[in-house]
């Protein structure tokens with residue numbers, strides 16, 4: 001795609017454009033890694049594409065630990081990117097030194113989850129608001145800046161007389177209002193708000209979200225709104241990017257995402273959002289297992305180890321749930337998570353037989369979710385064969401058996417980004433391009449290039 005194609009109807013590039021962004025944290029403990037020739041790194045952000053238009057709010061949503069904060073900090077060049085590009089008004093920011101970033105700091109501000117931790121407790125609110133103005137040459141005199149600080153306080157719902165107070169003298173919601181006023185003090189174009197309401201009481205959350213929405217309109221701001229909580233997104237976002245283990249798996253306009261989620265991970269997140277309308281209630285999708293480690297993310301689609309909709313082979317004779325259970329067993333075998341010695345010890349302690357066949361059958365009982373009888377016969381036999389191999393100490397054979405019996409494209413190939421119409425895309429083997437989606441192509445970041 002050419003640069004010209006990315007531009008909106010007025011010929012402007014997106015305000016912010018992120019491509020192939022990676023942030024890996026090196027965890028190598030030196031000597032050991034050199035000896036075994038490995039290097040370990042936490043792949044917190046691992047190839048993210050996204051774009052934010054002028055005046056737009058893009059919410060990035062995902063479970064704790066999926067890399068949202070790291071993404072926000074890397075976009076603002078507060079972490080050095082490991083790879084990829086961050087363009088602000090077409091200018092490359094990734095790789096700039098802190099000195100070279102200075103001219104952009106005024107335009108790109110951040111609001112943090114914990115307002116108190118991000119406000120200097122020794123400064124008065126007046127100092128907190130006027131210091132960044134002074135750094136960026138805003139206001140002709142101290143008196144101008146103080147006047148502006150008073151106006152800002154009133155604009156965020158506090159009083160001008162609060163100027164002499166210290167952060168600790170405010171409630172949590174009021175502290176967040178100060179944090180927002182500080183971000184606004186330098187007249188930014190874009191605010192990255194990282195979980196700005198999750199530390200607040202629910203009633204206060206709504207007030208702060210309303211305030212952010214109003215300010216966005218009034219100051220023509222763009223917002224990158226980071227949250228683990230989809231229920232707050234509907235009130236504030238224009239578009240949503242759903243993040244899982246360092247990658248964006250679905251992007252969509254907010255209503256489309258809530259009405260018709262395409263990625264199984266989005267469906268699972270949405271199913272836990274409370275809905276008032278009983279007709280519209282979704283079946284609760286319970287995601288089993290913890291989020292895998294970003295030190296060693298799963299192959300293929302990163303969500304496949306937990307995905308309820310993991311794609312079975314074409315000749316799979318059972319139902320979807322049975323394949324999910326069989327595949328979980330496969331993952332446990334491949335991860336070396338079956339422990340026949342511990343199982344034998346449990347059997348012995350219970351006074352039960354500990355011959356190999358008994359241990360293998362107890363291993364199956366403990367490691368296969370659901371009942372053996374719920375699986376098609378051939379699959380159940382493969383599970384038993386793998387358990388016997390594990391008990392015989394032949395993990396390689398066990399892995400070969402489960403791999404052959406329970407193959408899935410989701411484990412083998414990373415899904416391509418599938419365009420689904422204006423501003424919509426999902427990365428999932430199950431998702432088919434919708435009719436006409438090709439006529440409304442999205443770029444890698446999920447932004448329609450023809451219908452901005």
Ligand SMILES: Nc1ncnc2c1ncn2[C@@H]1O[C@H](COP(=O)(O)OP(=O)(O)OP(=O)(O)O)[C@@H](O)[C@H]1O
Pocket residue numbers: 025042043044062063064065066067068069070071228294
């Ligand atoms: N400075 C760091 N050094 C090493 N690992 C880090 C660092 N910062 C984050 N990580 C790791 O990167 C991964 C992503 O963390 P991040 O805080 O970005 O996720 P998150 O989605 O914002 O989660 P949360 O909402 O809990 O903060 C985690 O595994 C985390 O432990």
